Amino acid sequence: MMISENKVADAAENDERLIELIYQAASEPELWPELLKQLYLLTQYSPFAEPTQISGYPLFDALDGHAPSNPLQDNPKFKRVFRHLSLAIKITKKLYAAEENHQLLHSLLNRIPVGLILVSEDGTIQSCNSLGNEMLIKSHYLGNSNNKLTLKDPHQNQEMMALIKELSKTRAFDIQSRGMLIKTHESQLCPMLVITPLNMHALSIYEKQAKVAVFLSSSNYENSLELSALADIYQLTPKELRIVEHIVRGISPPNIAKTLHVSYNTVRTQLKSIYQKVGVNKQSELVNRILTGPASMLFQCHNNDDTEEQLSPLDQSITLSDGRNLCYRERGQANGEPVLLCHSIIGSRMECFDLRNDWAKRVGVRLIIPDRPGYGYSDPNPNLSYRQWHEDAIELMDQLKIERFSLIGYAVGGNYACELALQKPERIKQMILISAGSPLATPDDYHKATPLFMMQVQLAKHYPQLYRLFLVLIERGLHKTPSYYIDLLASKINEYDRILLNESHVQRLVQLSCAEVGRQGVNAFVDEIRRYTQEKQINYSKIKTPTLLWHGRKSSYVSLTTAEKIRSEIPKSEINIIENAGHILIYQYWPDIIRDLKDRIKKSNTLED
8 A cells, every 4th residue: 555655656746847847948948858758758658668670660660569558648647748838838938039029129229330228217227239338338428327327427417317207208109309418528529319218019028117218429439320321311412411420420510610611500501401301300300310210220231240141151042833932052162063962850051060161162062951841941841751852852953953963961861862862863963971871770770879869759759749849848948058959969979979069160060050940840850750750761772873971880870780781772882981980970071071072073074974
C-alpha cells in the first residue's frame, strides 16, 4: 500500500514539475531540454529501447513499436498539459509582442537624425534615442538630474517644465508642437527644443508613462540633413535651403543674416516664403516639421550604417507556376559557375560558412541558396516531398536562365540534392554531399544519436501536434538568445564539432541561418523531421551524376556507415573521410570543398568540350 501511495505521490510531483517547466521554459530558453524530456516521458515510450532491423522495412517502422498503446489524445494528463502549453504560448506571445514593440520603437527612435527624449508629465525620462542620450551626457546646457530632464539655466528649466506640463494634458491632435530657444554663452548658437504631445496608443507598455516628446536640435550635430530631398519635397530654392539648414542647427535669424552676409529683412522674407511652402506658421513648427517629416526619413535611409546588410547580397524571389513565392540568395561571382546549395534542417538561404572570405567569389562560383518551402520567406507547400522539391529547384534555375549547374547538399539538404540529381540528371554537372544521409538509417545511427535528438524525432513522428506546441513555446526565447541553443549543441556533440561551435564566427554564422528557420513558425521544421522519418529511401543506385561525399569520421548525427553505404550505391561516387572531424566539418573545410568542386566542374566542362 505504501509503495502504491509513493507512486501516486511521485506521479503528482512529476505532473506539477512538468506544468512548472512549461511556464519557466517560456521565458528561460535554457530549460527547454528538461521540458522536452518531461514531454517525452509523458508519451510513455520505453526510454531508448533497443531497435531491431526488420527485413524489408526501414528502421523507423521498427521504432513504431515503441509508441504508447493508448492514444495520447485520450489521456486526461495530456489534455491538461495541452491546455497549459496553449495558455503559456498565449502569455508568451503577449510578452514578446510588447517587447518587440519596445525594440521596434527604439530602433525607429535611433534612426531619427536628432536627439529625442520621451518624458512624463514631471519631466522623468522614459526613453531616448542614442543621440538624445549622447546630448544628455555631453551637452553644456542640458542634463539628467535624478532621471529627470533639466536645463542648467534655472529660468529656462522652469519654462521648459511649464511647456511639458501643459502639453502632457493635451491630446496629440488638439495642439501643434511648441518650441523654445535655448540661450547659451555662445552668441550665435541657439539650440532649440521642440516639445510635442504623444499619442499614447502608439506606445508600448514600456513607455506608457511618457506624455511628450522633446526633440533637440544642435548646431554641433555632426550629420547633415538630406537637403536635396527638402528641395524636392517643399520646392525650396537654394537660398531658402541655406536658411532652413541654419534654423535647424539652432542659429537665430539675426545671426543667420550675419553669417550669410545679408540683411535681416532678407532673412525674414525668405523665412516667410519657407513657412508658406512647408505649411507652418513659426520657427518652432518649421524645426519640428523638418526634423520629423519625410526628409528626415529619407535621411535615415541614406545614412543607414548597418554594415552587415550592406555587405550581404540582396535577397531575391521568384513566383512559381503554382503562385507560391520562392526566396533565394546569391553569393560569389555573378557570372561564375552556377551551383545550387540545398541547406540543412536548421539552415536557410542565409546558410554561409565563412563571412570573412567569399570563397565562392574567389574560385569563380555563383552560389544560389533557396529557402525551402516554409523556411525564411518562401511560401509553405503542404505537399512538399524530396521528390516534389526538385520541381521548385528546376523552376528557379529556369527563371534564372541556367541550363546546367552543380549541386551541394549539406546534411538533410543532401536528400533534396540527391532527388534532384535522380530526377534531372541531364541538368546536373557535379554533386557534393556534405555530412549527408538519413540521420537514423541504421541501428548504428540509433546508438550514436544523442538523447535530445532522439526525443525530438520520436515526438515529431508520432505526436507532431505536441511537438509543434513545444517548439512554438520555446522558439521566441531561442531566437532572442540563440547562444543557449548553440551552447546546448556544443555540450551534446563530439569534441571536434564542439571546438568549431566555440569559435565566435561559427556561432554567428549558425545564428544568422537559424534565425530564418522559424520566421513563419515551426511547421516547416517539424514537417522536415517527419519527412526524413517517413519518406522512402532514395534510390541512390539510379543517380548518374558524378558525386563526392565529404564526411567526418566522428559525426554524431549521420554515421560514417551510412555515408559509406551511400557511396557504395551511387555508381560514379567517391568519399573523402575527414578523420578528426564531426558533423559540421563544412565550417572548417569550406574553402577546400568549394575549390575542389570548381576543379571538378572545370574537368567535366573540358570532357564535354
